[in-house]
Amino acid sequence: MLFIASFLTFYSIDCSGGLECSALRDKYEYNGWKSDLFPVLPAIFLSGVIAAALIVAARFQPADRKVAGIALDHWGTAFAVSAAWSSLWALGGGGEGRSAGVGLILGLIANLAMAAAALLTQKVPALKAPLMGAPTPQVQSPYGTGAHPGYGYPGPGGPAAGGSFGGQPYGAPQPADQSGPQQAAAQPAGGTGGAPAGAQAPSAGGSDFAPFWFAVPVNRPLFPEDGGQTPIAELAPGTWYLAVDQRGAALVAQTQDGRRGVLQDTSGIQRG
Structure with missing residues (x-):
């Protein structure tokens, strides 16, 4: 006008x-x-x-x-x-x-x-309130092909919303490896039966991490990967972000504009 x-x-x-x-x-x-x-x-x-x-x-x-x-x-x-x-x-x-x-x-x-x-x-x-919904990130494949040919939200074979990762909800304690004691019991007494069990312990706690999409319930700061305490971005509700790695209870997240940082507070996040 x-x-x-x-x-x-x-x-x-x-x-x-x-x-x-x-x-x-x-x-x-x-x-x-x-x-x-x-x-x-x-x-x-x-x-x-x-x-x-x-x-x-x-x-x-x-x-x-x-x-x-x-x-x-x-x-x-x-x-x-x-x-x-x-x-x-x-x-x-x-x-x-x-x-x-x-x-x-x-x-x-x-x-x-x-x-x-x-x-x-x-x-x-x-x-x-935004005039339109948050844009859905396009499918990319920065991790190569193979076991994870690409990622997007939500992928055709990916986890459903609110699903679990590795059979357990995110943040829940993982069950201990039961194969070690069974294999140790199967070995002859006095032999080297403890070696296979010890060899399998690192693989049970290995970094077999699959990237997934998630959303936060409230605004959460994203800190630098080098351990700095000055936030580099703020994750907002209603937007999907990509978790590319896990560091204990924290997640390494990637924003839609390509910035990566550590999300220290992962309570209440919604899996995609």
Whole structure:
């Protein structure tokens, strides 16, 4: 609506009051694109359009996406408030013989509504909901082919939502290897029957990890893999992330933009 309003009458001149404008009939009406009204176009109309674009774009971008250290929706709010403030000043700054046109009135209404919506979005959680669902990551195969030909959410042969990994839910204690005592009992007494059992112990606790998708119930920080305590990203609910490795009770997770870090708090995660 702002773009259309910029082509409508912004100011109109009433020549009945004795103003000498009869020789300038094309100057009776001005729209936002007239150079005589500069900087009406960038201050009111272009700022409003840029604000709307930034606010909408922020709904489709990750929460940590920033420009010059400021989030996109905050940039949009600043532009929206600036455009609304300029519209208010323009309404009372026409001068003698000038009256506000439909373009100015529509621009004022649009900018005020957008500024109010942008400010309320920061206060009302319901207005922060994304305009569309989280994108599903495309199937990739960074681990090569073979036992794991690729991963995606959810893979045709992958685990179902809320399924278990290795027959046990994530985080549950794994059953001890029962083959060791049985093999040891089968060996002759006094022989070297303990060797096979000892050889199988490392394989039972080996890193036979299969990547899987998961989601977090609340915002969780992602820490660097080198053990640093400054988060490199924040995992948000409603988005699927890839677990590429396991370190004790923690997971090495990969975000959708390729960053990897350690998720230390894995309580309540939802398997994909």
